[in-house]
Amino acid sequence: MTTANSFWQDTVEYASEVRNFGTKDWLVYISWVGLMMGLFFSTTGFLLIGHLAGVQYPAYVWNIPLGTFIFSAAISFDSIGHRTRYKAELQKGESLVHGITIFAGITSCLMLCLAYTYPDFLRFPTLVMILLSVFYSMIDEGLHWRRYFSLHSDRVEMWSHFFIFLGHGIMILAWYYWFSQGYPGVAETLANWPL
Numbered sequence: 001m002t003t004a005n006s007f008w009q010d011t012v013e014y015a016s017e018v019r020n021f022g023t024k025d026w027l028v029y030i031s032w033v034g035l036m037m038g039l040f041f042s043t044t045g046f047l048l049i050g051h052l053a054g055v056q057y058p059a060y061v062w063n064i065p066l067g068t069f070i071f072s073a074a075i076s077f078d079s080i081g082h083r084t085r086y087k088a089e090l091q092k093g094e095s096l097v098h099g100i101t102i103f104a105g106i107t108s109c110l111m112l113c114l115a116y117t118y119p120d121f122l123r124f125p126t127l128v129m130i131l132l133s134v135f136y137s138m139i140d141e142g143l144h145w146r147r148y149f150s151l152h153s154d155r156v157e158m159w160s161h162f163f164i165f166l167g168h169g170i171m172i173l174a175w176y177y178w179f180s181q182g183y184p185g186v187a188e189t190l191a192n193w194p195l
Helices: 007-020 023-052 059-083 094-114 119-149 155-180 186-191
Strands: none
Touching (some): 007 059, 007 155, 094 155
């Protein structure tokens, strides 16, 4: 990418890197993006089942699927560069940070689900895992900015990270607040669960 290109041209060029994916790249990409889209569809589906059954959720609860969608869309874009043009750079240490961040993020979501049944026991471990996911995301962001300043990243990747932070922040803060309020609407949704 060159600075002579428009941001749109850079974005199209960045996205077209998928043509350089090998089989392993596709497997990793589909697994990771599929997992995030699964989170979006499961949280949205749960809320829609309740909504269609007449459950009145607090308005902030709808930030969970909104944030998850932004987060998932940004990850699906950012991961293209991670599997192609920046793959070698990530092997220098960022991939380890990504692994830790992903572990903390997935664990925090699972714990938020389990916290419905075990709220007192899981309140602080869940909060710690959320904070760790944010902490390691900040470390990762620092590594990305270091790469950007040394010309081993680009503005498309950096904007992807902005939207990853935006989506994750909206999703996880709304979800933890919902939990802290006693998950209003969840019991009613479960009572109307079709399965």
